[in-house]
Amino acid sequence: MSDITVTKVKQVGVLPTDKELGFGTIFTDHMFVMDYTTGKGWHSPRIVPYAECANYPAMIVFHYGQAIFEGMKAFRTEDNRICVFRPYEYLNRFNRSAEKLCIPKMDVEQIHDALFQLLALEKNWVPGQLGTSLYIRPFVVADEPHLGVKVADSFKLYIILSPVGAYYKTGFNPVSIKVEDKYVRAIKGGLGEAKTPANYAMSLAAQQDAYAEGFGQVLWLDAVHRKYIEEVGTMNILFKINGEIITPELNGSILGGITRKTVLELSRSWGLKTTERQISIDEVYDAYAKGQLDEVFGSGTAAVISPVGELSWKGQRIVINHNQTGPYAQKLFDYITGVQSGKIADQFGWMEEVR
Amino acid sequence: MSDITVTKVKQVGVLPTDKELGFGTIFTDHMFVMDYTTGKGWHSPRIVPYAECANYPAMIVFHYGQAIFEGMKAFRTEDNRICVFRPYEYLNRFNRSAEKLCIPKMDVEQIHDALFQLLALEKNWVPGQLGTSLYIRPFVVADEPHLGVKVADSFKLYIILSPVGAYYKTGFNPVSIKVEDKYVRAIKGGLGEAKTPANYAMSLAAQQDAYAEGFGQVLWLDAVHRKYIEEVGTMNILFKINGEIITPELNGSILGGITRKTVLELSRSWGLKTTERQISIDEVYDAYAKGQLDEVFGSGTAAVISPVGELSWKGQRIVINHNQTGPYAQKLFDYITGVQSGKIADQFGWMEEVR
Numbered sequence: 201m202s203d204i205t206v207t208k209v210k211q212v213g214v215l216p217t218d219k220e221l222g223f224g225t226i227f228t229d230h231m232f233v234m235d236y237t238t239g240k241g242w243h244s245p246r247i248v249p250y251a252e253c254a255n256y257p258a259m260i261v262f263h264y265g266q267a268i269f270e271g272m273k274a275f276r277t278e279d280n281r282i283c284v285f286r287p288y289e290y291l292n293r294f295n296r297s298a299e300k301l302c303i304p305k306m307d308v309e310q311i312h313d314a315l316f317q318l319l320a321l322e323k324n325w326v327p328g329q330l331g332t333s334l335y336i337r338p339f340v341v342a343d344e345p346h347l348g349v350k351v352a353d354s355f356k357l358y359i360i361l362s363p364v365g366a367y368y369k370t371g372f373n374p375v376s377i378k379v380e381d382k383y384v385r386a387i388k389g390g391l392g393e394a395k396t397p398a399n400y401a402m403s404l405a406a407q408q409d410a411y412a413e414g415f416g417q418v419l420w421l422d423a424v425h426r427k428y429i430e431e432v433g434t435m436n437i438l439f440k441i442n443g444e445i446i447t448p449e450l451n452g453s454i455l456g457g458i459t460r461k462t463v464l465e466l467s468r469s470w471g472l473k474t475t476e477r478q479i480s481i482d483e484v485y486d487a488y489a490k491g492q493l494d495e496v497f498g499s500g501t502a503a504v505i506s507p508v509g510e511l512s513w514k515g516q517r518i519v520i521n522h523n524q525t526g527p528y529a530q531k532l533f534d535y536i537t538g539v540q541s542g543k544i545a546d547q548f549g550w551m552e553e554v555r
Numbered sequence: 556m557s558d559i560t561v562t563k564v565k566q567v568g569v570l571p572t573d574k575e576l577g578f579g580t581i582f583t584d585h586m587f588v589m590d591y592t593t594g595k596g597w598h599s600p601r602i603v604p605y606a607e608c609a610n611y612p613a614m615i616v617f618h619y620g621q622a623i624f625e626g627m628k629a630f631r632t633e634d635n636r637i638c639v640f641r642p643y644e645y646l647n648r649f650n651r652s653a654e655k656l657c658i659p660k661m662d663v664e665q666i667h668d669a670l671f672q673l674l675a676l677e678k679n680w681v682p683g684q685l686g687t688s689l690y691i692r693p694f695v696v697a698d699e700p701h702l703g704v705k706v707a708d709s710f711k712l713y714i715i716l717s718p719v720g721a722y723y724k725t726g727f728n729p730v731s732i733k734v735e736d737k738y739v740r741a742i743k744g745g746l747g748e749a750k751t752p753a754n755y756a757m758s759l760a761a762q763q764d765a766y767a768e769g770f771g772q773v774l775w776l777d778a779v780h781r782k783y784i785e786e787v788g789t790m791n792i793l794f795k796i797n798g799e800i801i802t803p804e805l806n807g808s809i810l811g812g813i814t815r816k817t818v819l820e821l822s823r824s825w826g827l828k829t830t831e832r833q834i835s836i837d838e839v840y841d842a843y844a845k846g847q848l849d850e851v852f853g854s855g856t857a858a859v860i861s862p863v864g865e866l867s868w869k870g871q872r873i874v875i876n877h878n879q880t881g882p883y884a885q886k887l888f889d890y891i892t893g894v895q896s897g898k899i900a901d902q903f904g905w906m907e908e909v910r
Contacts, residue, residue, distance in 0.1 A: 258579065337702055346580055
């Protein structure tokens with residue numbers, strides 16, 4: 201893409217040591233920015249120094265939440281290549297979220313090329329230790345200053361990059377999860393399947409309550425019957441019951457996770473019975489009572505796989521696999537992170553190299 | 556409040572003519588800003604020139620929607636005083652919204668005093684023609700730059716002011732409303748009763764569809780049964796059925812409108828039977844069939860009272876009061892705008908003067 205203007209920083213920064221990496225607090229030298237104006241379309245693609253941006257306080261995103269985002273990762277492989285995990289999956293979802301929020305469609309090829317040009321410039325910011333990565337955050341905000349509820353006539357698309365540390369500082373630690381029975385995240389007819397700020401705003405109070413009660417995450421139930429399982433805070437959820445992998449179907453109110461998709465594809469390729477369907481919290485507790493609840497784990501871009509050691513629903517606690525990481529969660533984690541780090545051959549074509 | 560620092564513009568602007576006033580696109584010379592930092596509380600209250608503000612692209616509000624707002628109005632009365640309509644009602648609701656969004660509580664007296672100091676400075680920006688006003692938009696955004704879902708540790712509170720024109724350019728025009736059967740705005744356990752961007756993000760696609768079909772607004776039904784009436788796009792809704800005023804009760808998923816409250820208080824003081832309860836769309840259509848649906852109207856800060864001339868639910872259209880503004884909607888509109896403009900004595904103590 202020849203029309204991206206590039207303005208470089210005068211002095212490049214330095215990638216912190218792995219120990220200094222947290223999640224989402226350190227940013228690389230540059231970012232990609234592009235504007236949308238009604239009548240003009242997406243225009244003025246540019247790579248500029250990462251810095252504060254000037255916006256009017258009346259910008260629509262501050263008041264009416266018209267915004268979307270994505271989250272994906274680039275890795276430094278053992279043989280020192282920089283590769284992105286399934287970029288088109290994330291970018292296509294980005295466009296699906298745009299449609300839900302009445303945000304103008306983007307040209308996926310253009311965003312893809314912009315991302316890869318940015319990554320080529322920021323190669324030195326990609327950490328290499330197992331579990332670390334360069335987190336990629338594309339997002340769009342409505343920046344028209346206007347105090348009436350409406351679809352904006354101007355938007356800004358950003359891609360910012362943040363080197364992140366290992367999500368598990370001490371290896372796999374199974375998480376204790378509260379099954380939420382007070383708050384609701386999303387509903388059919390709402391925005392649950394879009395990656396948009398509204399869904400996360402919905403989760404803040406529940407997350408805060410769960411933390412205060414000693415839980416690590418919240419498991420959401422459906423908004424209508426308050427019994428069918430939806431997803432975890434920032435992950436999809438999967439169950440291994442009597443040898444079968446079961447996860448809630450994409451029903452319109454949950455996010456279609458790329459790691460979820462990866463886990464399902466892998467499980468099918470390994471010959472496991474793998475089912476996407478409605479599953480109730482009662483069914484999970486019944487399976488536990490029958491001794492058939494082998495494993496529970498979350499899937500998401502940040503954590504890849506997150507084993508669940510405990511579920512608590514209306515005060516009823518069940519401990520899964522003796523609160524230990526199950527063998528299947530471990531196998532999935534090892535395989536996916538193995539491909540991401542280049543240790544395992546990329547037979548599914550998930551990784552795309554930055555040249 | 557002696558600790559508000561004031562930085563004035565070098566050259567004050569000029570209030571446009573009434574004809575040039577739209578809604579929410581023109582802003583006064585100054586705004587109020589205050590910061591929150593965990594451990595330090597709300598601090599650094601200041602009045603500064605209205606201008607673009609610098610924020611990091613990673614700020615939490617852009618990604619996770621942690622934000623709230625309010626909308627109220629100041630009026631220039633016929634005897635040239637500047638008065639605000641029920642400011643404490645709005646500011647107390649602002650704090651209730653804050654709690655829902657895990658935003659630190661504000662000192663209502665402090666915000667009130669800041670607002671009145673700002674208004675005293677901006678008196679010349681308050682238009683005087685009937686129907687015009689100075690729209691007041693207090694809002695809080697989470698401005699901590701951090702790419703993980705969490706309650707922020709820093710926030711900014713703004714109060715910005717926008718002179719606005721008459722909402723009805725050609726007097727009362729009854730609006731045609733689509734009863735929404737595809738999209739859902741909010742649900743019990745969600746954020747429906749908070750004034751937060753998430754609820755408005757939810758409404759964009761439905762609003763866009765309704766406009767395309769020739770409707771002026773959307774009427775939301777409940778998320779579970781899809782039959783109980785919730786609210787209109789940016790208004791509460793009220794029905795006059797067989798002489799009785801009926802409006803949906805505050806059930807947790809609809810906004811507790813200040814104009815709604817005003818209408819209910821007025822109706823009771825006038826001796827009308829006035830009921831807040833669950834009401835289904837079937838009941839409204841039944842009342843219409845029986846010839847008992849006297850009037851339908853919305854209430855909100857922007858429009859005050861908005862008569863509904865037509866409802867369309869799953870293709871079934873009903874025309875209310877011959878698509879004319881009903882006498883009760885007109886009486887309410889005349890009374891409330893009369894008090895606001897100083898033509899009618901303020902016997903309920905709604906108006907607070909800016910000295």
